[in-house]
Amino acid sequence: MKTFTVTLLCVVFTLSASGCAVRSSQFDALKAIVSGPNVSFTESRWSLTYGGYRSEVLAIATTSGTLFSNNAGDRLLFDGWIIREASGLGSKRGDWRITDVEGGRQILRRGRKVNLPVCETWQREEQSGMIRFSQVCKGYAAHNNTILVNQAGEITLIRQSLDGSDTFATLAKISK
Numbered sequence: 610m611k612t613f614t615v616t617l618l619c620v621v622f623t624l625s626a627s628g629c630a631v632r633s634s635q636f637d638a639l640k641a642i643v644s645g646p647n648v649s650f651t652e653s654r655w656s657l658t659y660g661g662y663r664s665e666v667l668a669i670a671t672t673s674g675t676l677f678s679n680n681a682g683d684r685l686l687f688d689g690w691i692i693r694e695a696s697g698l699g700s701k702r703g704d705w706r707i708t709d710v711e712g713g714r715q716i717l718r719r720g721r722k723v724n725l726p727v728c729e730t731w732q733r734e735e736q737s738g739m740i741r742f743s744q745v746c747k748g749y750a751a752h753n754n755t756i757l758v759n760q761a762g763e764i765t766l767i768r769q770s771l772d773g774s775d776t777f778a779t780l781a782k783i784s785k
Contacts, residue, residue, distance in 0.1 A: 641719030654783040656682060660776050677780055684697070685778065690756070691730065692769050692778060705771045714746065716772055725750045726774030731756075737764075748773025 624679035653668040655677055666677040666685070674688040691714075695705045706717040713725040726748025734741045740758040745751065752775050758768035767780040 645754070656779075656781045656783055657685070657698075658777075658779045658781075659698040659771075664699070666780070685780065687767060687780075692767065692771065693753075695771050695778060698778070703771065705769070713748075714773075716748075718772060724772040726752075726770075728754070746773065748771065750775045 636694050642701050654665050655668055657664050657666045657677065657679075664679055664681055664683055666679045667682055669676045669678065671686075674686050674693065677683070677685040677687065681697065683699075684695065685692050686694040691709075693707050693709060695703060697703070704719045706714050706720075707732040708717075710725075713727045715722060716724040716726070728744055728746040731742045731744045734743070740762050742756040742758070744754040746754060748770075750773070752770045752773070753768075754766060754770065755766065755768040759765050763782070765782045770776065
């Protein structure tokens with residue numbers, strides 16, 4: 610019985626090996642799929658601060674917005690105007706979800722509502738070749754959210770309160 614099993618395995622191996630020839634172009638295509646495109650992440654590096662915490666994150670475009678993330682567990686999802694989700698952030702180890710609801714902006718931390726600040730519409734101001742968008746919100750403490758856009762139309766700074774207080778998450782693009 611053992612001899613039959615070994616013989617059968619040899620026949621199966623021989624038939625499968627003879628029917629498949631790997632060509633160089635097939636190997637190159639497979640290698641390209643596995644390795645993916647050559648993308649330089651040096652242009653998407655950002656500095657993250659929250660209170661006394663500092664780290665570096667990478668910006669990655671997703672269908673939900675821009676995800677800022679790193680290996681330390683920091684994660685912020687920015688929809689173009691607001692940081693909608695944030696987690697990690699050092700010793701604070703927060704987990705925030707921010708949604709717009711009737712009457713204000715609902716802020717949840719670890720699933721519990723912590724604030725419902727009322728935010729005014731964004732105001733646009735040009736200064737020194739930059740465009741500054743600012744938004745006044747009144748919650749536990751009045752605060753200003755800020756977005757800076759350079760002359761090329763790229764966001765270079767995002768400053769936002771995650772919980773309606775005067776402690777801000779700040780993302781600043783790192784120059785090349």
